[in-house]
Amino acid sequence: MHQPRKIRVAHVDHTVVSGGAEIALARLINSEPGWEPYLFVPRGSDRAEMLARANFMDVVETGPQQKPGLASAGLRGAFRFSGALARHALALTLSRRFRSVDIVHANSTRAALYSVFAAKLSRKPLVVHLRDAVSSDSLGRIGYRAMTKLVLPAARGVVANSQYTLGTAREHVAAGVVARVIPSAVGLPRRAAPTHERPEVLTIGMVARVAEWKGQRLVLEAFARAFQAGSVRLSFVGGTELGGSDYLRTLRSLADNLGVSSRVDFLGQVPSGAVEALIDDLDICVQASIRPEPLGQNVLQYLARARPTVVADRGGPVEWIRDGHNGRTFRSGDVEDLARVLKELEPREQREALARGASQTPLPTLESVAAMHQDMYVECMRP
Template sequence: MSHGSSPDELAQRTGHVVRVLHLDHTSAPGGAEFALLRMLQAGPRWAPYLLIAPAEEQGGFGVYAAVPDRVPRRVAGVRQPAGASRGGRLAALAVGGRVLAQAAVVRCARAFRGADVVDANTARSAAYGAFAVRGTRKAFVVHLRDLVEPAALGRAGHALMVRVVLPRADGVVANSRATLESARPYLRSGVPAEVIPSASGLRTGAPARSAGPAASGSVRNVGMLARIDPWKGQMQLLEAFARVFRGRDTRLQLAGGAPFGHEQFAESLRRRADELGVGAQLDLPGHVSDVEALLSGWDVAVQASTRAEPLGQNVLQYLAAGLPVVAADEGGPAEWITDGVNGLLVPPRDVAALAAALERLDADAALRARLAASAAATPGLLDDPAVTRAHEAFYDRVLRSVSDRRRGRPSA
């Protein structure tokens, strides 16, 4: 855990409140955007400023329209299209041009000149943030929400991360141990690096509830909360659901928006559900703002991503809500779930194993109730104010490390 004075103590000693310029490459709905929004809504004791690149799909502040009025914000620069780092040489050149253009916008911003810390909320914003801080004494903090590997970042994005971003980082916040370990080979010695879960809107300390409306009978509602995206595993869950619940009075809810051009995938889910004979049992409600109400109606919650999830905010939300959880046994979710204790782990990308886990939970209400109670008591779950306090301490740790390095002292 972080050590040193808190930002409040630092302000009392120096009369200075830490000023943090938060960078994000989009205001479209996404896990990283909601995580930052929740921190800014939790009343941080640093002085935040938000600089957002224009979103592809909407004008204005998008998700960040809900940021409290006391937080200055600005949309400026050039769009940073999702997925652009996955193409060939021409796509890589286009990515580079957009990154450099946005770096110039950041460098010229008045908020940049006054910032103590430049904090990149996403991998793309970290790319242009790293160029913006070059040649300056600004402390540069990078949020890692994806594993540092080409499969997660794309070839161009991975190259930027390991050659430009991480070698310049003065601090790294990772959302899981798996994420942090994937970045360690590229960090300078002594750079503060810490695992802090993303702000996920958790309500901790609430009494554990039983395993949903069907606690004493069979499963009536199965759900996944994730953006509609092929790698999030909605298709795999649909296939497994059909094997167990076809023709039953059981519903499958795949809750989440379909940003970044995945509307066609949502349509393919509907078509496949019809082919499997469960079309009338499938709900695609889109983005859901009231997550607590959504989860309260589920009996079983699933995470089935087809590549390793760096964290899986949905898994934290499931656990805090006291739901029986089925998750893929890799990446961040496997750090939070002990198989058979507070959830069930299944081999990733294995539809048969996922179906077997659903069938097991359907047949055993006592197991569902036991997993639900243990889920709500999972150690380490943090609500948004606690996540925000952890960031406050981390910013102070980074500033102390930067100061010590400039004075030739070893980092604490």
């Protein structure tokens, strides 16, 4: 009996550097989904790294590499930005492999800005994956205008990582567009039952890219207020974004000035296989973005490993954290409130209660996330 051909999906990304979007896509593709995936990335990318993360997809290098920062630059930057997008859109359109696909999935905001033109020229439906809030703070002035005036009105489908993220895009999405909230798969095994918490807090930690808006400074200041004396340590796990070395130096200097530098560890980017053990060793896990967090994978990973979790009270994380049940919330941007919550979690029984709640929190599996993506691709291809 003749088997129907699988849907061919072009997954377009502007980079293969191991950021959250790229890691999430690699997990999705390596689950052997029910579609035929093709990954389109800029020329000159590290092919060995791509293939290590993409066992089940064809990798196609096309178009120029995208330089960071252009979306928020001035007039000269705007012209350079537009030119780079046009060159990449043309390269995609001329790619024989791209012309053979059925639907286009833009895996990042930057990728969406040129995928929209390639999809229009090739007459293919476009699915835009929103991992950042649709705002000028998140996307830059030029990026925001391009997303709201060009990309979202042309999209056949919109995937968002949280209800919060989708809400920032609603007014810019045309009527009848397929819009779904699909979180990223956790990428870590569930801890079936929480282990007994340590009698005392030894380490507080945050797993996130080192960037000003992620709130490392806030966490550092709250830690210093809550644990000025004693042996409690603070660990920051995550690399800097491009151009973020100045911020890292600022954090190190601040730790010195606060008198806690001997108890603060900046671990940098760690292999994905090491994240589970690092999270398991944290007595309190923190998410502290100073603007509303769309939904980083860190919060779901904290829950998967049944760790006591503290999050800011705005954005996607509060869709998963119930204050006092499976985590704690604090007033976003408020150092004193975060310090208060951290101190309140010193007693073992407080942390054990949150760990139990975390272990009972339903989380998306890789299979369910893949199924939601496939259903969306099918729906977006309907006339």
